[in-house]
Amino acid sequence: MPSRRLLLVDGTAVLYRSYFAIKHLSTRAGRPTNAVYGFIRLLRQLRQQWSPTHWGVVFDGGVPEWRLTLWPAYKAQRPPMPEGLREQFAPAAEYLERAGITMLRLDRQEADDVLASLAVWGNAARAEVLIATSDKDLYQVVGDGVSLVAPERSGARVGAEEVRARTGVLPPQIVDWLALSGDAVDNIPGVEGLGPKTAAKLLNAYGSLAELWERLSTVEPERLRQRLAAARDRVETNVKLIGLRTDLDCAPGWDALETRPEDLRRLQPFFESMEFRSLMKAEDQPTLL
Numbered sequence: 001m002p003s004r005r006l007l008l009v010d011g012t013a014v015l016y017r018s019y020f021a022i023k024h025l026s027t028r029a030g031r032p033t034n035a036v037y038g039f040i041r042l043l044r045q046l047r048q049q050w051s052p053t054h055w056g057v058v059f060d061g062g063v064p065e066w067r068l069t070l071w072p073a074y075k076a077q078r079p080p081m082p083e084g085l086r087e088q089f090a091p092a093a094e095y096l097e098r099a100g101i102t103m104l105r106l107d108r109q110e111a112d113d114v115l116a117s118l119a120v121w122g123n124a125a126r127a128e129v130l131i132a133t134s135d136k137d138l139y140q141v142v143g144d145g146v147s148l149v150a151p152e153r154s155g156a157r158v159g160a161e162e163v164r165a166r167t168g169v170l171p172p173q174i175v176d177w178l179a180l181s182g183d184a185v186d187n188i189p190g191v192e193g194l195g196p197k198t199a200a201k202l203l204n205a206y207g208s209l210a211e212l213w214e215r216l217s218t219v220e221p222e223r224l225r226q227r228l229a230a231a232r233d234r235v236e237t238n239v240k241l242i243g244l245r246t247d248l249d250c251a252p253g254w255d256a257l258e259t260r261p262e263d264l265r266r267l268q269p270f271f272e273s274m275e276f277r278s279l280m281k282a283e284d285q286p287t288l289l
Helices: 013-020 034-049 063-068 089-099 109-124 138-143 160-167 171-181 196-206 208-212 224-229 232-240 262-272
Strands: 005-010 054-058 102-104 128-133 146-149
Touching: 005 013, 005 034, 005 109, 005 146, 013 034, 013 089, 013 109, 034 089, 034 102, 054 109, 089 196, 089 262, 102 171, 109 128, 109 138, 109 224, 109 232, 138 196, 160 196, 160 224, 160 262, 171 208, 171 232, 196 208, 224 232
Parallel strands: 005 054, 005 128, 054 102, 128 146
Antiparallel strands: none
8 A cells, every 4th residue: 555645636727616616705805715715625625535645736837838839729718717716826825835735836837737747756656646636638647546536526536447437438548539529628629520429439449549540441431431531630639739748847856745734823814814714723614615
């Protein structure tokens, strides 16, 4: 049994979810606090549920230029971040600093790539790695010693078999699966008329994209074969877009990631400034998010 359990939290996603899940929470002066409040509650729940020996929170640092070069419309459909949410990233970072929780944000690097790199780093050190995210792109790093946990559902844990149950394919096939079917969340088009179920059926029959292209002449019906052939360049570009980097040199070291008890003396001034009276004690009720 691994002596270390590393919990990696997708901080950007948690703040977003909290912002839209909790309404009309602000200080008496009108400063919005809903996202930060939900963020803290959820972090406490995750710590209580999974008892990590080490953990860290990762934030998006922006889209890397190479992905925009490959596909200029990457994520272009997403609406601008609400200003009320944007201004809560700074207090969220302050909370992490006061709570002794390491925050990671790499300029022009997406959180998914940082999470994937940290997961591979932790797994190589024989730690049990849990990634708190709902992003299906991270399915590709699930495997022995690496699982996903859903931050919004107590007890939900996603390993290789759960990935297959949800998608129809195993983690090593996720990039090919998304490349074929597309990813509307990231504005990545797939093969015309080919959905997730057909993509999974093809990959279960052929094993991989490489084998599918090698035996493309055997694909039936003819209309599907023609669509695959026409979209081949698009699909190969998608593979490059969707595949997460796992080689980023971003690990701060085990000492920095060590889980520490909350120091309420350091946190109290922050809680008072945010008017979080219910969070002034270390023990908190599980979040309702």
